Amino acid sequence: MFGNLRQAMTWLHSILGLWLGLVLLVVFFMGSLAVFDHELDRWMLPATRLSAPATAPSLDRQVRPVVARLTAGQALEQWYVELPDARVPALRLQVWDRDDKGTNWFLDPRDGRVLAHADATLGGEFFYRFHYTLQLEAGQLGLRLVGVAAMAGLLVIVAGLVIHARLVKDFFTFRPTKALPRRLLDLHNLSGVLPLPFHIVILFTGLVLSFPGYLPSALTSVYGEETAAFWEESRSLWSRPPAEAPGRLASLDAMVVEAERRWQGGAPAFVRVWHPGDAHAYVEMRRSLADRVSVDAEALYFDGASGALLHASQRQPAASVFGVLAGLHLVHFQQPLMRGLYFLAGVLGCVMLASGMWYWLARARERQALGRRLLTGLTGGVIAGLPLATLAVLVTNRLLPMTWSARADAELAAFGLAWAGALLVCLGAAVRSSQAQLPWRGLCGAVAVLAGAAVLGNGLSTGDWPWRAVAAGQWAVAGVDAVLVLVGLIGAGFWWRGRRRERAESAVVEGLPDA
């Protein structure tokens, strides 16, 4: 079928790349946003833009009275408090009653005040979940699609390396003055080769991370339906049933001190009190992942009444390796520069996918079949739809009042409408025009307008203009604004260039002598 290896690899690269590239583009885009999910939360939830407390809050004096007040008299299965850190200044409190019904609050760590409307948004969580579920939860369809795309992605990368004849020679080559297909290919090679190790690692660790979704039999053959037992064993978790007799709770702060001693400086990320008020109450603490790659959180369990250590988790070797691989993908560590580099490499991944697909379509333009034109429209709709839909969420978030209960739904609707709009515009244009010309100029203009509206909306509704956010040390808000301004400028730049070119073209047409 193929004359040589290179031809076979070209076929594989273009077929798999074209179809699953669209899925991977969505995954890379959302994943890049998810790197800054907490920062997006700060931007989308002004109530949580608190300045970090100077000292860690006392659990005994500041948290326990609040829990007692909020849950007065209720029998609880557990309560759980996420301690504030550099990225999340608010304290998150979760309470589960005996019927497994959970309630969520966000508290100001300085005074224990409950923050109003602190979860009235899709928030960064939306982008994080979209990244691996594609919002297709039924039958784990999204997760499986992402898995297939990631496996194909690894193959496509290998095929791409075989095709790329001048990998070293063209390592730094980008020629913006060449014709469009060549320019796109340069861009594709550049953005594919530079972050290549990152792309391989991120695709592989993403697959490893969700292995129960892709290789469920590895789990069910040993554990049957009891998959929870697998997670308990692999993470070396510990539990005990309640005694159904009243008991007291010793000092939580003392347990934190003991935990920090055992972790040699590591801080607790959360504290969970199981069976509070029971004689068999016990306290679970996990280490913060802020200063390590691995997601091994080294759980510690203390006896509630005495504060004595009951169990310290110890991962088996395979689970430790899994912890490092998962950590490489999940980036729980809090190093702003490293997160920024993850974001850049993710964005380069988007550029690689978009330019690759566009290169193929630009070259195949001479073949004017309707199917090809539809594919062009679909690809354009995804490339333009992703930023437009994301910006629509942010603008909606700043336009609607915080007190409105259906805010998150409205944001989701804006996301869907913006994306559907972009798809329709692109498909319509591709079908109408024989050259499958897409209205890039208008789409870039829309991106610029929405990005500007988001920055303006944030400034007007909260007073946190970018310069004020910098002055107040609100780096999350300032950072999101800075990216929005950059995106707006890029969009406006392309719009301006398109306008100049269109004017030049129409001037040429008008200047032609009548035939």
Place this chain on the structure above:
Amino acid sequence: MRELIEVGLVLALHGVALALLALTQDKHARAVLGRAVSAGAARCRALGVVGLALSLALAVATRGAAFGCLLWILLWSLNGLVVALLLAWLPRGLRPLAQRLRG
């Protein structure tokens, strides 16, 4: 602050090393200097490789093995992009570096 200086040093060293490696290629050297650096190409390459190795060593020494390696690998994206875009749009920006190598 200390983290910023350490990472900044690694970043600068890695970036200069990548730029040196780019300058060993005739087409890039021509864009920057108007001619090839054929005489100094071997030295340029050696310096670039040493610079890359040093930046990795510095990253590991200051940020630990795990974060050091991760930082170094991710820096290829940032610095490679900067060098490629400089060569495309502002090759003069690399001229001071290239001229210093001539002597």
